[in-house]
Amino acid sequence: MxxxxxxxxxxxxxxxxxxxxxxxxxxxxxxxxxxxxxxxxxxxxxxxxxxxxxxxxxxxxxxxxxxxxxxxxxxxxxxxxxxxxxxxxxxxxxxxxxxxxxxxxxxxxxxxxxxxxxxxxxxxxxxxxxxxxxxxxxxxxxxxxxxxxxxxxxxxxxxxxxxxxxxxxxxxxxxxxxxxxxxxxxxxxxxxxxxxxxTDHLTQLNNLRAFELAIKTHLAHANERGENLSLLVIDIDHFKKINDTYGHSSGDVVLKSIGKILIDYSRSFDVVSRNGGEEFTVLLLDCPHHHALVIAEKIRVGVQNHTFILPDQIFVSITISIGVATYPDTVATPSGHALVDMADKALYEAKRTGRNKVCTLELQTMK
The missing domain is CATH 1.10.1760.20 (Arp2/3 complex 21 kDa subunit ARPC3)
Structure with missing residues (x-):
């Protein structure tokens, strides 16, 4: 027994x-x-x-x-x-x-x-x-x-x-x-x-690695199902000035707050990431270009109207610039690189023309 x-x-x-x-x-x-x-x-x-x-x-x-x-x-x-x-x-x-x-x-x-x-x-x-x-x-x-x-x-x-x-x-x-x-x-x-x-250790958002996996996966799904996939590339305006003036701990507070705002203004199934430094991205699933522009503008206004409270009770205002690209509305090729590249170019245009704005570019195809 x-x-x-x-x-x-x-x-x-x-x-x-x-x-x-x-x-x-x-x-x-x-x-x-x-x-x-x-x-x-x-x-x-x-x-x-x-x-x-x-x-x-x-x-x-x-x-x-x-x-x-x-x-x-x-x-x-x-x-x-x-x-x-x-x-x-x-x-x-x-x-x-x-x-x-x-x-x-x-x-x-x-x-x-x-x-x-x-x-x-x-x-x-x-x-x-x-x-x-x-x-x-x-x-x-x-x-x-x-x-x-x-x-x-x-x-x-x-x-x-x-x-x-x-x-x-x-x-x-x-x-x-x-x-x-x-x-x-x-x-x-x-x-x-x-x-x-x-996961990004500071903001607890997706990091660059998770973003790259997500855009590859969701772009393939969008291509198979005939859906739209929009990408917002977001950069904090004059972020270096925050770090230089108030210190890196204050910069961390700003990054955490921006991450929370992006979560609050995005839909529950969207993919919000911090890709490094002061750059963030939001993947908007099954979202046409005109709707992506509306969401981007709401995020921009939300950040602009938010009062950021730094250590020692210092109050500052922050603005962001956003570049928007959408497959297949502004990017005809189902390529993650092409989608990111188009959104980056739109972001550069937003910063070049005065910052604190949302920009997009016309349809382009990969050659």
Whole structure:
């Protein structure tokens, strides 16, 4: 029995590692996990539980012992109540499909669903993950003891193996917790590094790398779907003067404030980036040229009317110049380089003719 339960733990650890590889894009345990992620996680861990039942120990008439309950426990601790219940239901159904729709199977199915409900309830309590996983594990083993008593109806027989199962379940739970915490921390670090690689550290907007990926992706989509893609290239007028007069910390305040204004005046699905220094960009998705000019003017006026508060309560006014280009209205070629080049030329024209204005150029094609 000990050998089989040890194999159970090895299988669980293998599945957890596999899940960690699959979930690199999600920082598990965070409130941002979407409903599809929760549902998919519950289904996956339910399947894991069914697979684990292939390595189980007969302890009575159509009654088996294993550590399948640890899957709802783990997923309930790290993802939440929804996947805990989903995984438990799948494991319960799998139990009856594997070993028959008998009275013992129905009791075992109800038992694991009760385990899922318990895990779902505990997952909502403000406890540490360590306390959650251990409390879920112990309460689950109590439920399992009750189901064994109902199915076997012989206390000495149950007590001949249950203490071993309980001990291995508790030790296995601690081991699984340690492994899952390691996977959790490495995945969280991966997500943080990925965000830093595509996020401007000062404004928390997209950086140049993220912008280049976005314009390539959205330009291809616009070309395939016959949509417009507009680009605003924005430069802060006389920004060097702010740094020279008030210091770089004041310049940072201005950059952060400009970033917030751009977010406020753009649509929720537009791509706002800081491309470096005092240059910002806004990718306006499915936006025709005339509408892009309207949005650009609103941004310009919004910056002009905003009072920037620098350190030491110094109040200054800032203006910006904006160059606008649109595929295919002013740039016929579906090229990110061509779109940026046209917007840059329009920005240069805005700065050359007095700054604090929005400029655009006529349609050009790449030669």
């Amino acid at each position: 000990i050998n089989v339960l040890f194999i159970n733990i090895c299988i669980i650890v293998t599945f957890l590692y596999f899940s960690g590889v699959l979930s690199k894009r999600y920082s598990i345990g965070m409130s941002s996990n979407s409903l599809p992620v929760q549902i998919n996680s519950g289904i996956l861990f339910g399947i894991y539980g069914i697979v684990l039942m292939l390595y189980t120990i007969p302890v009575g008439s159509n009654t088996y012992a294993d550590l399948r309950h640890l899957f709802p426990v783990v997923i309930g601790t790290y993802i939440g109540p929804v996947p805990a219940i989903i995984s438990a239901i799948i494991i319960g159904i799998g139990r009856m499909m594997l070993y028959g729709f008998t009275s013992s199977g129905i009791v075992a199915c109800i038992g694991i669903i009760v385990v899922g409900i318990i895990c779902a309830i505990i997952s909502r309590y403000p406890l540490s993950r360590f306390h959650k996983i251990n409390l879920m594990n112990i309460l689950s083993m109590i439920v399992i003891l009750i189901t064994l008593m109902i199915n076997i109806k012989d206390v000495p027989t149950v007590m001949s193996f249950y203490p071993i199962q309980l001990g291995i379940a508790i030790i296995g739970g601690l081991f699984v917790y340690a492994i899952t915490e390691y996977i959790y921390s490495t995945n969280k670090l991966f997500v943080q590094l990925e965000q830093r690689a595509t």
